[in-house]
Amino acid sequence: xxxxxxxxxxxxxxxxxxxxxxxxxxxxxxxxxxxxxxxxxxxxxxxxxxxxxxxxxxxxxxxxxxxxxxxxxxxxxxxxxxxxxxxxxxxxxxxxxxxxxxxxxxxxxxxxxxxxxxxxxxxxxxxxxxxxxxxxxxxxxxxxxxxxxxxxxxxxxxxxxxxxxxxxxxxxxxxxxxxxxxxxxxxxxxxxxxxxxxxxxxxxxxxxxxxxxxxxxxxxxxxxxxxxxxxxxxxxxxxxxxxxxxxxxxxxxxxxxxxxxxxxxxxxxxxxxxxxxxxxxxxxxxxxxxxxxxxxxxxxxxxxxxxxxxxxxxxxxxxxxxxxxxxxxxxxxxxxx
Numbered sequence: 057x058x059x060x061x062x063x064x065x066x067x068x069x070x071x072x073x074x075x076x077x078x079x080x081x082x083x084x085x086x087x088x089x090x091x092x093x094x095x096x097x098x099x100x101x102x103x104x105x106x107x108x109x110x111x112x113x114x115x116x117x118x119x120x121x122x123x124x125x126x127x128x129x130x131x132x133x134x135x136x137x138x139x140x141x142x143x144x145x146x147x148x149x150x151x152x153x154x155x156x157x158x159x160x161x162x163x164x165x166x167x168x169x170x171x172x173x174x175x176x177x178x179x180x181x182x183x184x185x186x187x188x189x190x191x192x193x194x195x196x197x198x199x200x201x202x203x204x205x206x207x208x209x210x211x212x213x214x215x216x217x218x219x220x221x222x223x224x225x226x227x228x229x230x231x232x233x234x235x236x237x238x239x240x241x242x243x244x245x246x247x248x249x250x251x252x253x254x255x256x257x258x259x260x261x262x263x264x265x266x267x268x269x270x271x272x273x274x275x276x277x278x279x280x281x282x283x284x285x286x287x288x289x290x291x292x293x294x295x296x297x298x299x300x301x302x303x304x305x306x307x308x309x310x311x312x313x314x315x316x317x318x319x320x321x322x323x324x325x326x327x328x329x330x331x332x333x334x335x336x337x338x339x340x341x342x343x344x345x346x347x348x349x350x351x352x353x354x355x356x357x358x359x360x361x362x363x364x365x366x367x368x369x370x371x372x373x374x375x376x377x378x379x380x381x382x383x384x385x386x387x388x389x390x391x392x393x
Contacts, residue, residue: 086315089391091229093383094221095376101128101217102209102286102379103371105187110205111212112191113151113246122154125187125216125240129158132223134238141266146248146259155263156187156240158223159274179393180235182279182343183222183386185215186244186263186333194249195358195365202251207370210350210363214286214374216240218383225387234393237274239267241333257331264333268340278305279345280389281334285382287361288375290350291320292382293327297335302344309346312388313381321381327351328359348382 104124109117126136139155160180189208193201219238226236247260258265284290298306313322330347337345352361363369 086311086388086392088315088317089388091225091387091391093225093380093387095380095383097224098217098221098286098379098383099374099376101220102213102374105213105216106207106209106371110191110207111187111189112205113145113149113153113188113243118188121187122156122242125156125220128220129156129223129238132220132227133161134158134223135161139267139270143243143262143266145243145246145262146252146254146256149246151243151246151262153243153263153266155242155267157267158238158240160226160235160237162235179233180237180274180276181390181393182237182239182276182337182345183219183282184239184241184264184279184333184337184345185219185282185285186212186242186261187216187240188212188242188245188263190245190365192249192251193365193367194251196367197357198367201367202249204367206365206367208245209371209374210284210287210361210369211365212245214284214379215282218282218285218379218386221383222386222390226390229391232390232393234277234390236390237276241267244333260331261333261336265336265340268336271341271343276343278302278308279334279337279343280305280309280386281332281337281345281347281349282382282386283332283347283349284360284364285348285350286374286379287350287363288373288378289352290361290375290378291352292322292348293325293351293353294323295327295332295347295349295351296329297338298346299326301334301338302346305344305346309348309385309389312392313385315392316381316384316388318381318385321378322385327353 242263248254
């Protein structure tokens with residue numbers, strides 16, 4: 057999946073003080089929402105994807121899981137569009153890619169609500185994740201596993217699981233003042249493996265690149281990418297590209313985490329520069345998009361955690377507490393708009 061570029065900077069004390077002051081004043085106006093994210097349901101959604109097996113590109117498991125995701129969003133009242141394209145991987149493999157786009161229906165402007173005649177369409181935000189699996193466990197400590205596909209419980213399935221639970225809750229609770237759309241990006245994790253001589257940052261996030269190249273229609277205030285949001289011991293530092301492209305969105309999300317009671321999962325310190333699905337949205341589509349992605353600064357194996365791109369990325373290493381922290385933060389964000 058993505059690449060991490062460590063870039064250590066000394067942050068100005070005055071800037072830190074300013075951010076903390078802003079955070080405190082805005083948090084005080086943000087009351088916790090009464091709706092509760094169900095981590096057990098999100099966990100079940102994560103397991104259901106893994107039950108198909110590794111959802112690697114061009115595989116039967118990939119096809120079947122995509123159909124399941126589509127039906128779940130439709131079950132929760134979303135209009136689903138499949139953006140299909142043949143995209144060329146780093147090694148020349150033609151990847152039969154499907155971005156799954158779930159659009160909240162226009163009902164007086166707000167998902168599930170009504171409004172008087174002539175009312176303008178409500179503001180929209182976009183939440184996204186990738187749903188394909190890495191075809192190679194190229195970061196596994198055992199080199200004999202490097203050419204094996206990964207189950208991708210965290211690196212893919214967790215983000216989709218949180219989105220599905222949000223969609224389910226948004227169908228039940230129609231009081232949000234924003235409409236929320238979802239996109240499951242495909243072909244994210246076919247990036248050049250570590251054992252390859254190829255080093256190409258453009259070989260990652262192919263589905264998101266295609267979506268951004270063809271973006272039209274709905275206008276979004278901002279977008280949030282969920283990537284690896286279910287791992288044990290995960291914390292979500294402020295990703296540096298997110299700070300550069302959409303600092304105000306970062307502040308908004310971290311304030312929501314604090315208001316929801318999960319500030320310990322969202323440290324205020326910056327993480328690294330991550331090549332991920334949010335970059336095409338910022339650079340090509342012009343949508344301010346941030347990346348909520350786990351960061352393990354003390355993990356020797358990878359700053360993405362010990363299971364990243366290994367055969368151990370399975371349900372045994374998914375933590376309901378992490379899913380709860382991210383899911384409740386997103387609910388707080390949505391219903392505080």
